[in-house]
Amino acid sequence: MSSINYSEKIPNNVNLSEDRALQRALESWQPDFINWWDDMGPEGTTDASVYLRTAVSVDPQGWAQFGHVKMRDYRWGIFLNPGQQDRKIHFGDHLGEDAWQDVPGEYRANLRRIIVTQGDTEPASVEQQRHLGLTAPSMYDLRNLFQINVEEGRHLWAMVYLLHKHFGRDGREEADALLQRRSGQEDNPRILQAFNEQTPDWLSFFMFTYFTDRDGKFQLCALAESAFDPLARTTKFMLTEEAHHMFVGESGVGRVINRTCQVMNELKTDDPKKLREAGVIDLPTLQRYLNFHFSVTIDLFGADESSNAATFYSTGLKGRYEEGKRTDDHQLRGQTYRVLNVVNGQLVEKEVPMLNALNEVLRDDYIKDSIAGVERWNKLIEKAGIPFRLKTPHKAFHRNIGALSGVKVSPEGQVVSEAEWAARHDEWLPSGADRAFVASLMGRVVEPGKFANWIAPPAMGINRQPVDFEYVRFN
Ligand SMILES: [Fe+2]
Ligand SMILES: [Fe+2]
Numbered sequence: 001m002s003s004i005n006y007s008e009k010i011p012n013n014v015n016l017s018e019d020r021a022l023q024r025a026l027e028s029w030q031p032d033f034i035n036w037w038d039d040m041g042p043e044g045t046t047d048a049s050v051y052l053r054t055a056v057s058v059d060p061q062g063w064a065q066f067g068h069v070k071m072r073d074y075r076w077g078i079f080l081n082p083g084q085q086d087r088k089i090h091f092g093d094h095l096g097e098d099a100w101q102d103v104p105g106e107y108r109a110n111l112r113r114i115i116v117t118q119g120d121t122e123p124a125s126v127e128q129q130r131h132l133g134l135t136a137p138s139m140y141d142l143r144n145l146f147q148i149n150v151e152e153g154r155h156l157w158a159m160v161y162l163l164h165k166h167f168g169r170d171g172r173e174e175a176d177a178l179l180q181r182r183s184g185q186e187d188n189p190r191i192l193q194a195f196n197e198q199t200p201d202w203l204s205f206f207m208f209t210y211f212t213d214r215d216g217k218f219q220l221c222a223l224a225e226s227a228f229d230p231l232a233r234t235t236k237f238m239l240t241e242e243a244h245h246m247f248v249g250e251s252g253v254g255r256v257i258n259r260t261c262q263v264m265n266e267l268k269t270d271d272p273k274k275l276r277e278a279g280v281i282d283l284p285t286l287q288r289y290l291n292f293h294f295s296v297t298i299d300l301f302g303a304d305e306s307s308n309a310a311t312f313y314s315t316g317l318k319g320r321y322e323e324g325k326r327t328d329d330h331q332l333r334g335q336t337y338r339v340l341n342v343v344n345g346q347l348v349e350k351e352v353p354m355l356n357a358l359n360e361v362l363r364d365d366y367i368k369d370s371i372a373g374v375e376r377w378n379k380l381i382e383k384a385g386i387p388f389r390l391k392t393p394h395k396a397f398h399r400n401i402g403a404l405s406g407v408k409v410s411p412e413g414q415v416v417s418e419a420e421w422a423a424r425h426d427e428w429l430p431s432g433a434d435r436a437f438v439a440s441l442m443g444r445v446v447e448p449g450k451f452a453n454w455i456a457p458p459a460m461g462i463n464r465q466p467v468d469f470e471y472v473r474f475n
Contacts, residue, residue, distance in 0.1 A: 004056055004079060011077030013058060025164050029175055036179040037072055041126055042133045042149055049473040050146045055079055058237050066463045068473055074150045078161045080233040089227040091323050091330035092316040099229040103166045107315055111228055112167050114317060116174050117191055118219060119159030122152045124195035127183035132205055135442035137452035143471035144248045151241045158234045194296045201438045203281060207293035210249030215300045217242050218321055218366045225319025250373050251458060256281055257377055258456040261384035276437055279453045283388045288430045290390055291411055295398035301363035303402040304339040310355035321365040337361060340396055342407045345415055347396055367395060
């Protein structure tokens with residue numbers, strides 16, 4: 001079950017050939033996917049051969065194989081983690097019952113919505129990142145971008161498989177619509193706002209893969225607990241791929257920090273103007289990018305109080321992060337959680353039923369995980385002997401969803417007037433000038449082993465290859 005059949009048109013480990021109707025339906029979706037890839041995938045790279053990792057098994061050991069392939073020939077397919085015998089539902093109203101192999105009729109609409117919302121983010125990020133190949137800071141980075149792009153494509157396949165297999169005609173229609181929406185397009189945008197923002201430069205890309213792919217991790221972890229077993233098994237495998245995306249973000253920002261600190265020490269200055277003249281990104285600008293990506297991403301968890309979140313949990317569709325490791329009753333009735341609220345223009349904590357606050361619970365778990373990596377970035381700054389620290393902003397800062405969207409809050413968590421917000425906006429979030437400066441650094445460096453001036457080389461290459469390996473062959 002866990003080995004992948006690559007002899008078929010659609011590589012899979014789900015015995016696809018035994019279900020002719022499903023196989024035919026997916027084979028007819030496949031050319032539409034390739035058309036979408038040609039239109040909206042990485043720009044200008046149709047002929048390049050990229051040193052990509054392809055899944056060959058879902059076993060924890062040795063599931064990947066590396067080799068140069070053209071991206072449009074990447075073997076996108078359907079991989080589920082092996083089923084666990086007699087798996088039981090371990091939270092919500094159905095606690096202790098058998099996990100579902102099929103969709104219960106009464107939960108069909110909600111499950112479909114969850115799968116479509118997750119599925120929509122996957123092609124969206126490919127669309128957001130499609131121009132970045134033209135300004136890659138190195139061949140190593142270019143390869144990592146493309147690896148992420150093909151895997152987001154595969155994540156789309158994962159969700160489309162579930163839609164086709166379990167949701168009949170509606171599912172097929174939703175699968176088609178996933179190829180029709182476009183990130184940032186006015187009349188047919190992607191579902192979630194963060195996936196309609198641009199990823200205009202590589203600093204944004206690294207911040208996005210650090211913060212927003214980490215949102216992906218938390219959403220997938222919550223879905224990996226689902227009572228709907230095929231969803232749990234497919235998201236578990238997606239998580240193994242997601243880890244690499246967050247690595248690209250964390251190490252990318254880390255290398256920007258290393259390079260900036262190096263130049264700060266060489267020039268013995270922390271003056272942003274001088275550092276910009278030296279062609280590196282000053283730390284306050286990094287902080288503003290961080291503020292932007294963090295705040296936009298935590299909005300993705302949804303409203304702080306949500307009856308949908310309660311329903312999704314109680315009905316067993318979506319668990320909490322690491323549900324299985326928690327020691328409470330896994331039903332949460334009568335329990336409470338503190339969320340932030342705005343009363344008379346001030347932030348106040350308010351106790352609400354925990355079931356209604358599950359978006360906030362997941363957001364808080366996410367915030368903890370995000371902060372840990374920011375502290376690792378601070379270690380790099382500390383090691384360079386520079387007295388500056390990056391900080392995740394207060395969770396009420398720059399919010400657009402839920403109770404906090406109605407109030408302006410500084411990164412430190414002080415409620416501020418509209419006038420102060422307007423006056424200090426450019427101190428807290430990337431200004432037009434910041435973005436123009438970062439954009440001015442973006443050139444194309446693709447000679448093996450060469451790196452743009454604003455970023456340090458990585459400590460090591462991919463799959464134990466040297467850093468100056470030819471990760472991308474332009475034919
Ligand atoms: Fe993904
Ligand atoms: Fe991802």
